[in-house]
Amino acid sequence: MTKLDSRIPEGPIAEKWTRHKNSINVVNPANKRLIDVIVVGTGLAGGSASASLAEMGYNVKAFCFQDSPRRAHSIAAQGGINAAKNYQNDGDSTYRLFYDTVKGGDYRSREANVYRLAEVSANIIDQCVAQGVPFARDYGGLLDNRSFGGVLVSRTFYAKGQTGQQLLLGAYSAMSRQIGKGKIKMYNRHEMLDVVKVDGKARGIIARDLVTGAIERHSAHAVVICSGGYGNVFFLSTNAMGSNVTAAWKIHKKGAYFANPCYTQIHPTCIPRSGDHQSKLTLMSESLRNDGRIWVPKKIEDVKAIREGKLKPTQLKEEDRDYYLERRYPAFGNLVPRDVASRAAKERCDEGFGVNNTGEAVYLDFASSFMRYGKEKAMVEGIENASPEKIRELGEGVIEAKYGNLFQMYEKIVDENPYKTPMMIYPAVHYTMGGVWVDYNLMTTIPGCYCLGEANFSDHGANRLGASALMQGLADGYFVLPYTIGDQLAHDIRTGPISTDLPEFIEAEKSVKDGLSKLINNKGTHSVDYFHKRLGKVMWDKVGMARDEKGLKEAIAEIQQIRTEFWADVRIPGGLNEMNPELEKAGRVADFLELGELFAKDALERNESCGGHFREESKTEDGEALRNDKDFAYVAAWEYTGEPKDAVLHKEELEFKDIELKQRSYK
């Protein structure tokens, strides 16, 4: 059995990364040309890693299931990217960003990794500007910043509500340059279906060409997985339709430990579900909570009248509204962290106070901001004795300038004008902090196999702060992996090309083909979505925002049952040797059906509340989350042994030398 070695360098925290870079093996430029690296996924992590590795001289083969690397779901990130630049002169520093991230993660992340993330964050902004990323600027021509939840400084760089898009297109541009030079060979519309190990090392992958259906063998000296998060295990999430766990799960089944699968971020401000036809959920940026107040009616009869359309929310008097976040958390109010806001919304809706037909929606009301901003604007413009209507109109203009694109998106989807009636929101699965376990070099427990970005577990602990996902993806890909990968590859300068005719490749290809044949020849009665929706319902009801032992045990049994039925009764039309989107989905859902069980098992084992993970058994007298550092200050890394239920737990104990452990409080 492998012992978990996180390979954290010695020395003071601020010197670890520099010391590490100075002490690890380096591959000389001439030898880099002799080494091949496979990168799976082309989001911020995969795109930036591919580009950087190719620039350094390695031969890169990059894979994505989309029709172009530019479409990876990093593109949908709205708010921004954090960096400890201290351009606003508000006392920001590497240490402060490090501290905020560890605290925000509820003390369940690895200090050394987080410090390194904070340390390289400033370089990311320099790099992106040099690439032509058009960040927002002020009239002096310098970069602008905004503030985000859970922190006391303005360190978030942004490009309107499309920061993820701009950063991803920057990485895609850098990739394009290397593709043009032939240093990256790009495989669009290809899906990795297994990793190939030779003598214990990752030496290649088996991939399916999604256009022809051909199964291909690809070899390399190292394999880098950057395949994103697994939020779609819930069926409905803010992830893209194709986002999946398959690449990460396949390496898990070949020996990579999977860490903290139960850490999931449920984002409080998403557009509610409108009915059973819904295929995905849409996020509204967290920044809206700066100006919106969240409420539901106090009286259940008002809820009924609103649902029946007899009463409009704007008609409800102030004293009949329950601003429950302001009531429960007077100090932070509507700006409590994501996990707290989400659970509070669920609590109200479970009590029957949800304001739409599904019973799963609360109001996000901008009325008081319209008036507050309107008064200010009237003063600035010298309008005396402005009428309330005029003030509101002015205020709406201010809000439009800040969040216009979000308000427009809301109106397109819900068909209600959010300037005239309060928005409706509800929490939705958004991001997974858990993922493949990696050491300080970002290497998994399979030698030569690396994992970056959302797909790994490393930096966010049990809860991620806003605008930190983009930072981590680019840090891993631009500034960490390109150095750390040399430590392992230095042993491969004389290896020469890896043959794809080795028995390990033949065997892996056969098992992939057998699995696909089994699916296509099943000829059952139900579509893949039928099973995926059932899995999603179990996950949401019993492994969602609040979990208890009874529900988790039931969930494990139910997921096992759905998995059995899936393999007996799924129906996939079409053939193997053609473009077949249903076959692609089936493979992904088959993996979700295994991951879902491990997820529930991990949540059951972690009998404490921390970050996005809330156990009913572990709370304070007034119902707040209660962390248990004595028993659970560790990373739960699971080893695959055949079935999810038999997964073996390995603990990486977390040491906090530079930050004192404290219970979070937002009262």
Next chain:
Amino acid sequence: MDLTLKIWRQKNKEDKGAMQSYPIKGVSPDMSFLEMMDLLNNELIEKGDDPVAFDHDCREGICGSCSLYINGEAHGPDRLVTTCQLHMRKFKDGETIHIEPWRANAFPVIKDLVVDRSSFDRVMNAGGFVSVNTSGNTQDANAIPIAKDDADKAFDAATCIGCGACVATCKNASAMLFVSAKVSQLALLPQGKVEAQRRALHMVEQMDHEGFGNCTNTGACEVECPKGISLENIARMNREYLSATITSES
């Protein structure tokens, strides 16, 4: 809502393809267009028929995957939205809806409504970047102030999602709006200015090589663009291209 869908079906690249008619019942006005397609596909699967293939991914209007030509318009009748954000409330009960793939020589059909847009990637590979390595030693991001107006214009051009609606809409299947958006974004910024001429030359050369048509200033691309990319970008690219052909040594 009950609707009749007339959908382009084509087994593969070589197949000739044809429109086929599908009645569909019980469509909710709150569904997105693609959720309506999901409904149809689930019915087809349960009946044992082949579902309709179409590209889609983020379903929030930003990835640029979805690409349907609906009732003769790229991304359908609504403005400034992609197909995934188009909702069924824009259609009437009993309506017949025609659904086709993008049509352009440079975008061959792969299957049904799915087309191959890798020509866009190849145009990008020819010059859609700033030649800078990730050394970790680039100069400070605030070392060169950039006028806010330029930064904002660059951003507006950079919001192109590469969906190909401009090409599908253009009677010449020209890619000028797409290419000019990238040329403009980088030409407007000091970091990209250095190689602006080379970029314009190389990207235009590749664009022509891929078989995209010429621009005749019809302006349909701007109307149908889900991100509102402006024709001004084409004018800016023409300037860059012209000055490059006059002054460039290569």
